[in-house]
Amino acid sequence: MKSALRDAVLSALVALRPVPVAIAVAAVFVGRLLLLAWRGRSRAAARHANRAFAERLTQAGKYVAPLLLIVALAVPLSGDRYYLHLGILVMTYVMLGWGLNIVVGLAGLLDLGYVAFYAVGAYSYAIISTTYGLGFWTCLPIAGILAAIWGIMLGFPVLRLRGDYLAIVTLAFGEIIRIVITNWVSLTNGPNGISGIPRPTLFGLKFTPAGGPGSFSDFFHLPPSPTWRAVYLYYVILVLALLTNWVTLRLRRLPLGRAWEALREDEVACRSLGINVTVTKLTAFAIGALFGGFAGAFFATRQAFVSPESFTFIESAIVLSIVVLGGLGSQLGVALAALVMIGGFEVFRALADYRMLVFGAALVLIMVLRPRGLVAGRTPTVALGRKREISAELVAQGRG
Amino acid sequence: MADELLEVTDLTMRFGGLRAVDALSFVARRGEITAVIGPNGAGKTTVFNCITGFYRPTGGGVLLTHADGARFALQRLPGHRIARRARVARTFQNIRLFAGMTVLENLLVAQHNTLMAATGFGILAVLGLSRYPVAERQAIERAREWLDAIGLTERADDPAGALPYGAQRRLEIARAMCIDPVLLCLDEPAAGLNPRESDELNRLLLRIRADGCSILLIEHDMGVVMRISDHIIVLDHGRKISDGTPEQVRADPHVIAAYLGEGDEDEVPAEEVVA
Numbered sequence: 001m002k003s004a005l006r007d008a009v010l011s012a013l014v015a016l017r018p019v020p021v022a023i024a025v026a027a028v029f030v031g032r033l034l035l036l037a038w039r040g041r042s043r044a045a046a047r048h049a050n051r052a053f054a055e056r057l058t059q060a061g062k063y064v065a066p067l068l069l070i071v072a073l074a075v076p077l078s079g080d081r082y083y084l085h086l087g088i089l090v091m092t093y094v095m096l097g098w099g100l101n102i103v104v105g106l107a108g109l110l111d112l113g114y115v116a117f118y119a120v121g122a123y124s125y126a127i128i129s130t131t132y133g134l135g136f137w138t139c140l141p142i143a144g145i146l147a148a149i150w151g152i153m154l155g156f157p158v159l160r161l162r163g164d165y166l167a168i169v170t171l172a173f174g175e176i177i178r179i180v181i182t183n184w185v186s187l188t189n190g191p192n193g194i195s196g197i198p199r200p201t202l203f204g205l206k207f208t209p210a211g212g213p214g215s216f217s218d219f220f221h222l223p224p225s226p227t228w229r230a231v232y233l234y235y236v237i238l239v240l241a242l243l244t245n246w247v248t249l250r251l252r253r254l255p256l257g258r259a260w261e262a263l264r265e266d267e268v269a270c271r272s273l274g275i276n277v278t279v280t281k282l283t284a285f286a287i288g289a290l291f292g293g294f295a296g297a298f299f300a301t302r303q304a305f306v307s308p309e310s311f312t313f314i315e316s317a318i319v320l321s322i323v324v325l326g327g328l329g330s331q332l333g334v335a336l337a338a339l340v341m342i343g344g345f346e347v348f349r350a351l352a353d354y355r356m357l358v359f360g361a362a363l364v365l366i367m368v369l370r371p372r373g374l375v376a377g378r379t380p381t382v383a384l385g386r387k388r389e390i391s392a393e394l395v396a397q398g399r400g
Numbered sequence: 401m402a403d404e405l406l407e408v409t410d411l412t413m414r415f416g417g418l419r420a421v422d423a424l425s426f427v428a429r430r431g432e433i434t435a436v437i438g439p440n441g442a443g444k445t446t447v448f449n450c451i452t453g454f455y456r457p458t459g460g461g462v463l464l465t466h467a468d469g470a471r472f473a474l475q476r477l478p479g480h481r482i483a484r485r486a487r488v489a490r491t492f493q494n495i496r497l498f499a500g501m502t503v504l505e506n507l508l509v510a511q512h513n514t515l516m517a518a519t520g521f522g523i524l525a526v527l528g529l530s531r532y533p534v535a536e537r538q539a540i541e542r543a544r545e546w547l548d549a550i551g552l553t554e555r556a557d558d559p560a561g562a563l564p565y566g567a568q569r570r571l572e573i574a575r576a577m578c579i580d581p582v583l584l585c586l587d588e589p590a591a592g593l594n595p596r597e598s599d600e601l602n603r604l605l606l607r608i609r610a611d612g613c614s615i616l617l618i619e620h621d622m623g624v625v626m627r628i629s630d631h632i633i634v635l636d637h638g639r640k641i642s643d644g645t646p647e648q649v650r651a652d653p654h655v656i657a658a659y660l661g662e663g664d665e666d667e668v669p670a671e672e673v674v675a
Binding site: 247250251254255256258259261262265266268269270271272273274275276277378380381382383384385386387388390391394395396 | 452453482483490496499500501502504505510512513515516519525536544556557559562579
């Protein structure tokens with residue numbers, strides 16, 4: 001599984017920018033050589049320091065999560081549309097990361113085709129809303145449920161597969177969805193995509209930039225501005241992401257979530273304890289897909305336009321990288337990784353093409369320093385006394 | 401009181417050309433500890449895998465009868481149903497705990513089906529509307545009883561993978577007992593234990609029998625087998641070569657031959673050579 005994860009991340013990088021990647025690879029080769037020489041002298045000391053660092057990071061996590069939430073809630077106060085749009089982008093990936101974390105992090109099923117559910121959600125909303133004139137909030141659950149059904153449909157044939165084989169089939173599934181969308185012109189309008197998708201409304205109040213009767217700014221006697229819509233979209237995705245997080249945290253402490261983690265630890269033992277492995281895996285796929293579908297519907301309403309180009313393999317790879325870099329199964333880690341990967345990418349915009357180099361170097365640096373992700377380790381779901389963090393070395397990564 | 405719990409008839413398991421188990425028939429009675437012994441490669445673990453649904457036997461049948469008369473043809477049930485409906489639990493030769501989960505969590509996962517029934521398809525419990533908290537408290541209470549029984553209460557919140565070897569063995573047995581089985585299948589529970597730990601294991605197994613759960617045991621440690629078994633079945637090359645009480649089996653020349661080897665060496669007893 002580990003090798004498949006690495007392959008996914010690397011192929012994503014190579015697909016985006018081959019030349020900077022080549023430079024990065026050369027730089028890393030030399031750097032790693034020097035690092036090994038340096039480490040060879042003080043290996044034991046380095047390992048000890050690494051563990052101490054990990055413990056401190058976990059401790060700090062208790063304060064980081066509320067802090068991040070406060071910052072997230074306060075972003076619209078800046079009133080700057082650039083930050084709002086960046087915030088929306090980051091939160092979308094946080095939500096996708098949390099959704100995929102259920103499948104990859106908790107159940108240990110490596111899914112390289114998560115973008116398929118994102119696409120199903122987006123196209124469900126796009127088609128239903130433009131055909132039947134239904135609003136965003138009506139279509140949101142429908143889009144989620146349709147994506148979950150696709151999750152189950154994907155789940156059935158791949159249940160027998162494990163590890164790398166599972167990864168390859170899910171990868172293929174992601175491509176199948178994209179190719180079907182591209183070619184089923186009568187339904188999806190093919191490569192031209194679907195435009196004119198309705199924007200979300202707040203209890204029927206529209207967010208038209210110019211204001212006018214029935215608009216949000218008119219109702220609350222605010223000056224008409226396109227910022228209101230951005231603020232609203234930002235809070236919508238924030239709420240959706242927090243919903244994903246809340247449901248995941250609840251499920252972890254219920255038998256279903258514990259069965260997912262047990263499945264990741266040892267599937268054979270699960271079977272011997274009377275756990276229906278098939279159903280448990282399918283629920284993980286379905287619930288992960290459900291949130292992917294929600295995020296997809298949000299994507300469609302934010303853009304007001306969907307086309308197959310938005311749902312390529314690179315999206316799956318980015319979301320998977322977020323989960324892996326954040327630390328499999330760690331909610332805080334995924335949020336941090338999304339912030340670093342999506343937000344950090346924007347920070348280096350001035351570097352033009354070379355930002356891929358910075359990006360690649362950052363990924364490699366994290367992999368070297370924190371091979372099990374930013375926030376490794378696992379918090380027990382229940383305890384007789386005090387809950388103590390379980391170190392990542394003991395926690396299995398799953399083989400599908 | 402000792403009626404048939406498990407009836408194995410003509411059980412055969414072939415892997416390609418190899419007959420790992422060959423027309424094996426035996427009976428395990430309720431309330432007894434039945435041991436399956438035999439040299440390495442005799443097919444003991446294969447028999448276990450057939451009984452617990454990990455292998456589908458090539459031929460023959462495995463019939464389990466509950467005290468209330470309910471009967472289960474185990475060779476046709478999927479693995480998870482054998483544990484859930486027929487209530488047959490098992491442990492593994494190489495310990496299979498959920499290493500990254502705490503000791504307590506291991507015991508709660510074993511009560512999955514009971515707990516799951518209390519969550520109202522999961523949806524109600526996510527919203528906090530079910531009787532799940534009560535069910536979980538009961539499950540924790542039950543886990544705590546087992547932790548006391550195996551002496552691991554102090555370490556309930558430690559990851560299972562961090563326990564010493566002997567404790568992991570005991571935990572695996574406790575975890576299997578948490579599914580509330582009528583038959584507990586143990587695959588070499590004493591392997592790698594020191595004499596003191598073996599004694600503790602004996603006491604634990606006798607206690608489990610006293611509580612009304614029958615045991616099917618694969619074991620190489622004859623100290624454990626001879627002391628606690630009510631009934632022993634000896635396998636060699638997939639066939640049953642002896643079946644009886646510990647005394648009968650110990651005296652059976654076939655068993656001695658299978659364990660010590662028979663042939664033309666000098667140390668073989670004279671009467672064997674004559675026979």
